[in-house]
Amino acid sequence: MGINTDLLHGYPVIDSHTGASSIPKYQASTFNSPALGTNRDYMYTRFGNPTIDALQDGLAKIADARFSFVFSSGMAAIANALMLLNAGDQVIFPIEVYGGTGAFATKILPKYGIDVVFTAYDQLANIEQALTPKTKMIYVETPSNPLLKVTDMQPIVTLAKAHDILTVADNTFMTPLYQKPLALGCDIVIESLTKFINGHSDVVAGAVLTNNQAIAEELSLFQKEFGSILGVEDAWLVLRGMKTMGLRMQQSKHNAQRIATFLQAHPKIKQVYFPGLPDHPNHDVHMRQAENGGAVLSFEIADADKARLNTFIDALQLPIFAVSLGGVGSILSHPATMSHACLTAKERAAQGVTDSLLRLSCGIEDTEDLIADLTQALAKI
Ligand SMILES: Cc1ncc(COP(=O)(O)O)c(C=O)c1O
Structure with missing residues (x-):
């Protein structure tokens, strides 16, 4: 199927309970349990909600990802992905990384014992030189903001895989329609849904996508326990925006x-x-x-x-x-x-x-x- 068809039919777009042609806003924080010790599919919106699930399914479809997690902003998505790091790890960022990501890296990660290195990504040698045995993540953003510098993802992925390092790509500028970092071998993709995916300058939202089950399990825990979930109304608006x-x-x-x-x-x-x-x-x-x-x-x-x-x-x-x-x-x-x-x-x-x-x-x-x-x-x- 082509992408315009996928955006309209490539994931469950009809409400399975009512047949509604647009997944409704399940504007509920909690779901009635039928009896003692039994639950329906949904229990509490921070753990899962049908409107939020529909958006996650749609994003996974267009990004060719197995797992998709939405958050209350692009920054929340980035913060959750960076929390995959552990104390003692090191992460490498491009100098031109998005300002919010740069601030999170310099002001917050060191508090958790995570070393942060910034380098110019125009030469792979710069990244190679920044590698230490503690390096656990290489963070990519291409094209960069605002000078639209391009980073070649393939050699970085090859380098990262050789050292058992995760590659994370912020794909906000290109969107999953025009660039698919997971297909290039990146482990994790960030999308600020605030931008082209919602497309109407009326919502702040973000997503993390991956094909890796172990990473998905950790992100699922973070989504519940950090609790920076996307609101139901906003999930519905992004779903609606995404169709066009x-x-x-x-x-x-x-x-x-x-x-x-x-x-x-x-x-x-x-x-x-x-x-x-x-x-x-x-x-x-x-x-x-x-x-x-x-x-x-x-x-x-x-x-x-x-x-x-x-x-x-x-x-x-x-x-x-x-x-x-x-x-x-x-x-x-x-x-x-x-x-x-x-x-x-x-x-x-x-x-x-x-x-x-x-x-x-x-x-x-x-x-x-x-x-x-x-x-x-x-x-x-
Ligand atoms: C490349 C990039 N990544 C992430 C973000 C953060 O997204 P949000 O504003 O949805 O938190 C932005 C915001 O401008 C961005 O430009």
Whole structure:
């Protein structure tokens, strides 16, 4: 079956109790037990709920995963996955890892006796050099935020397997539709459902996916005992959003490819960062492990001082100016003052996050309208 069919029919989408065409919101914390010592399939929503299960089944289907666990945010999903580490372990992260993950790694993991190392993933040798006998996890995020740097997952997986190390991939930017890290040999995949999977900028949610039974058993325990489960209403909203994800992503990625090409040719644009462009430094690697360039791009305006940037941002009519990505409406962000504001200017400079860098998450608007909007805003500066 094709992905659009799978999104609608590839998992139990009809309510088995009532035949309802949309899995209902089982908005209940507890479930009546029929008699002493007997339980129905469900007992208490923190342990399991039919609406949450339906979402987990749907995510497992589209990610080709055996096991799927949803959480109250992408960060909760990441935190639960990192809690698979034990005291005395070491974990390796890319320098450009998502800020929340970086903060969890530096501020929380060391409290539990877990060593954290950050290195540049552009050379496999950097990761090899960071390995110690204590290394138990290599964490990957590709493409990176906001410069869309691509990490080749295959050699990392090979290295990790040779040393009995888990590979974890945050796949939020590409989504399971366009990149499948489990199929490339990664052990665990993180998805922030807040972004393209829900797709409507109205829910915060996350998921961890794996094919490994032992890992799944531990995650199942964490889901119950850390208790950061996804609420029923939000699970239902993500289920609903997911049904149209194939079509949404198709338009969003089409917009990104067209806009990246348009911006690259524009005289007022200094640089475009988008792995779907043939001259992206790792275009070939990206296209080997993903279906297309995705729907997020970044760009720098030439000679952009604060006033010019403000003029451009003010002039844009369509994208909202906000953090986050993956909504049906386009979202423009300024990483230096938004996602990367907690870094020092020096740290931002080391990563290449300049003050003139803007990130655009392409929504599903008509391509020509987005290009016309960018054209008129660029004309004003
Ligand atoms: C790549 C990536 N991973 C994880 C997260 C965290 O997800 P959430 O905001 O749903 O907690 C984000 C949020 O922006 C992200 O961009």
